[in-house]
Amino acid sequence: MKSLEELQKIKERALQRRKLSGEGSRARVVVAMGTCGIAAGARDTMTAILSELESRSITDVVVTQTGCIGLCEFEPIVQIQVGESDMVTYGKIDVGRVPELIDGHVVGGVPVAKWQVRK
Amino acid sequence: MAYRAHVIISGDPQQAQPVTVALLDEIGLLGLSNEIEVLAATDLTVATPSIEAIVYPDGVHYRDLTPDNARLVATEHLLKGRPVQNLMVQEQAVEPLDEPSTKEVRVVLRNVGVINPESIDDYIAQDGYAALGKVLTEMTPDGVLAELKTSALRGRGGAGFPAWMKWTFARNAPGDQKYVVCNGDEGDPGAFMNRRVLEGDPHSVLEGMAIAAYVIGATQGYLYVRAEYPIAIRTLRVAIEQAREYGLLGKDIFGTGFCFDLEVRMGAGAFVCGEETALMESVQGNRGQPRTRPPFPATSGLWGKPTNINNVETYANVPQILLNGGAWFAAMGTEKSKGTKTFAIAGKVKRTGLIEVPLGITVREIVYDVGGGVLNDKAFKAVQTGGPLGGCIPEKHLDMPVDYESLASVGSAMGSGGFIVMDEETCMVDMARFFMEFAQEESCGKCVPCRVGTRKMLDILEAICAGKGKPGDIEALETLGRSVKIGSLCGLGQGAPNPVLSMIENFREEYEAHIYDKRCPAKVCRALIEYKIDPETCIGCTRCARNCPVNAITGIARQPHVIDPEICIRCGICAQVCPVNAVSVE
Numbered sequence: 001m002k003s004l005e006e007l008q009k010i011k012e013r014a015l016q017r018r019k020l021s022g023e024g025s026r027a028r029v030v031v032a033m034g035t036c037g038i039a040a041g042a043r044d045t046m047t048a049i050l051s052e053l054e055s056r057s058i059t060d061v062v063v064t065q066t067g068c069i070g071l072c073e074f075e076p077i078v079q080i081q082v083g084e085s086d087m088v089t090y091g092k093i094d095v096g097r098v099p100e101l102i103d104g105h106v107v108g109g110v111p112v113a114k115w116q117v118r119k
Numbered sequence: 120m121a122y123r124a125h126v127i128i129s130g131d132p133q134q135a136q137p138v139t140v141a142l143l144d145e146i147g148l149l150g151l152s153n154e155i156e157v158l159a160a161t162d163l164t165v166a167t168p169s170i171e172a173i174v175y176p177d178g179v180h181y182r183d184l185t186p187d188n189a190r191l192v193a194t195e196h197l198l199k200g201r202p203v204q205n206l207m208v209q210e211q212a213v214e215p216l217d218e219p220s221t222k223e224v225r226v227v228l229r230n231v232g233v234i235n236p237e238s239i240d241d242y243i244a245q246d247g248y249a250a251l252g253k254v255l256t257e258m259t260p261d262g263v264l265a266e267l268k269t270s271a272l273r274g275r276g277g278a279g280f281p282a283w284m285k286w287t288f289a290r291n292a293p294g295d296q297k298y299v300v301c302n303g304d305e306g307d308p309g310a311f312m313n314r315r316v317l318e319g320d321p322h323s324v325l326e327g328m329a330i331a332a333y334v335i336g337a338t339q340g341y342l343y344v345r346a347e348y349p350i351a352i353r354t355l356r357v358a359i360e361q362a363r364e365y366g367l368l369g370k371d372i373f374g375t376g377f378c379f380d381l382e383v384r385m386g387a388g389a390f391v392c393g394e395e396t397a398l399m400e401s402v403q404g405n406r407g408q409p410r411t412r413p414p415f416p417a418t419s420g421l422w423g424k425p426t427n428i429n430n431v432e433t434y435a436n437v438p439q440i441l442l443n444g445g446a447w448f449a450a451m452g453t454e455k456s457k458g459t460k461t462f463a464i465a466g467k468v469k470r471t472g473l474i475e476v477p478l479g480i481t482v483r484e485i486v487y488d489v490g491g492g493v494l495n496d497k498a499f500k501a502v503q504t505g506g507p508l509g510g511c512i513p514e515k516h517l518d519m520p521v522d523y524e525s526l527a528s529v530g531s532a533m534g535s536g537g538f539i540v541m542d543e544e545t546c547m548v549d550m551a552r553f554f555m556e557f558a559q560e561e562s563c564g565k566c567v568p569c570r571v572g573t574r575k576m577l578d579i580l581e582a583i584c585a586g587k588g589k590p591g592d593i594e595a596l597e598t599l600g601r602s603v604k605i606g607s608l609c610g611l612g613q614g615a616p617n618p619v620l621s622m623i624e625n626f627r628e629e630y631e632a633h634i635y636d637k638r639c640p641a642k643v644c645r646a647l648i649e650y651k652i653d654p655e656t657c658i659g660c661t662r663c664a665r666n667c668p669v670n671a672i673t674g675i676a677r678q679p680h681v682i683d684p685e686i687c688i689r690c691g692i693c694a695q696v697c698p699v700n701a702v703s704v705e
Contacts, residue, residue: 001252001366001372002371002373004252004373007243007373010365011244017240032232034314035314038350065237066319067236067320068231072471072473073471073472094205
């Protein structure tokens with residue numbers, strides 16, 4: 001890092017990448033992977049999400065992680081954003097719930113209301 | 120012969136049969152045939168055509184059973200008592216949260232749970248490292264100090280020493296080599312504020328440390344994190360590596376000639392290593408024991424060199440202050456306590472977890488608005504702040520503002536942010552005993568008053584809980600407590616008596632009830648309570664007798680049962696399993 005301009009360029013690139021259209025992706029899936037999430041099984045949830053997408057040959061979904069969002073009792077927490085719509089937060093997403101969640105929200109585009117922690 | 124457990128299997132009889140056979144076979148192999156009864160039932164659910172089972176008395180509901188995983192249930196659950204989570208039926212819907220409390224403010228936690236902690240680009244997208252860039256290219260160290268002074272940021276580790284003053288001392292201290300250290304040895308039971316910052320937004324801490332290094336003239340920094348935080352340590356190492364790749368750590372940062380690098384040091388779990396001088400001993404590879412102060416770390420810290428040591432949360436605040444200005448920060452909080460503070464709310468409260476609120480918020484607002492109120496709507500009794508070295512805040516101070524001075528004025532402390540809510544069923548003697556046991560075990564042994572005093576105080580508290588308290592115990596605790604406080608070098612000894620002293624001050628009558636009446640008003644201390652079955656209410660279902668682990672309950676079916684207090688170990692299982700609430704505690 002040699003100058004403020006260089007930092008600014010990285011910032012703009014990162015912001016661009018954050019827009020789903022910038023990467024040609026249809027959706028973003030974020031798994032909370034703090035200690036609380038991992039203790040509740042977030043690693044298994046993450047693996048299940050990746051294999052679920054793979055088995056459906058879906059490649060235009062960004063799967064990423066974040067830290068604790070402060071709702072530890074609802075872990076494992078998964079957040080899904082489709083297109084430019086708002087991010088939806090789901091709670092207690094264990095492995096068994098992953099297929100229905102991917103099917104409903106990522107593929108079908110309709111949030112799965114019964115597992116949403118915040119309306 | 121009473122069975123210890125019953126397994127009820129349901130499903131299509133033809134499909135269920137091999138599962139039942141396998142389960143019975145495995146139970147036989149494990150030698151549990153006399154303890155566990157397997158029963159068949161009609162369908163438990165019609166939702167899915169699966170073989171299901173419910174294990175009583177636990178009430179664990181399994182689905183999709185095959186002969187193989189039925190054997191697994193037998194070995195794991197029936198033999199070892201560990202329910203097989205992934206075979207259990209999960210409850211369907213998540214109960215949605217109400218709207219988040221508007222009383223929370225995100226400064227320290229603004230990126231946590233928002234960015235990917237393992238992506239430096241994600242942090243930079245949130246104006247990350249812009250503060251460091253601004254400081255290095257546009258500001259003098261004195262300019263940074265002036266901004267910090269305006270912000271009035273105080274140390275978030277507990278003592279609340281003004282950050283700008285600490286940095287100034289280290290800056291002015293003569294020395295060829297200086298260090299910055301981050302205290303991430305979060306040791307208070309139930310506190311995890313710093314872990315969340317380190318795991319969720321590691322670069323904010325790195326950036327804050329780099330700014331401190333520029334101000335005091337340090338080139339090397341250490342992050343001291345306890346080994347119990349493996350994910351935080353890994354995340355930090357990834358962050359440090361990424362920052363080095365971008366040249367945000369290392370040599371000639373932003374082309375200004377400023378050099379700074381960082382290293383993570385793992386603590387081995389001693390509570391005393393959260394004390395700044397013991398922490399530095401530990402970083403140096405020595406036994407974690409506090410040093411005599413003065414000299415303070417600012418003049419003689421790591422390897423005798425001038426060192427600035429702050430808490431994780433203090434550093435995480437710094438980039439925000441420099442980007443938004445000290446006045447922005449000082450607009451939050453009270454006259455003497457500015458900004459926000461993270462708290463880990465735990466205990467008997469509806470919404471446990473981690474919060475960030477502006478200082479000056481009242482205890483009532485934290486418990487009832489942010490925390491959602493006392494669990495099961497029981498009566499509020501007190502809040503313990505400051506962890507095992509803090510004190511309790513009773514109900515009469517519910518409307519007190521949470522800031523450094525107010526908490527100290529009632530005998531408690533800010534500490535690093537533990538916030539344990541206690542309800543009417545919390546025994547203040549038992550609670551004090553718990554904290555004293557913690558402090559006693561963690562005393563490093565260097566100072567005699569702390570080493571011996573905490574042991575003696577614990578002995579007295581244990582005796583009171585066991586019904587062997589005697590007149591004079593309360594006074595002895597007070598005298599000992601004062602001696603331990605004034606006779607100890609570091610915060611551990613100086614703080615260890617605080618919970619007991621503040622609980623005696625606020626709940627003296629509870630201590631007296633234990634000692635003189637041999638009564639535990641909160642019905643917690645086992646030696647002072649007795650379980651009884653009301654013969655009028657008891658329906659003689661035998662459930663309590665079958666579940667009693669020591670066979671203390673006798674009675675004939677359909678007739679009132681009786682508990683033998685001599686055999687009873689006061690585990691409370693009978694009260695839990697009684698279908699008609701006939702068991703009471705006295």
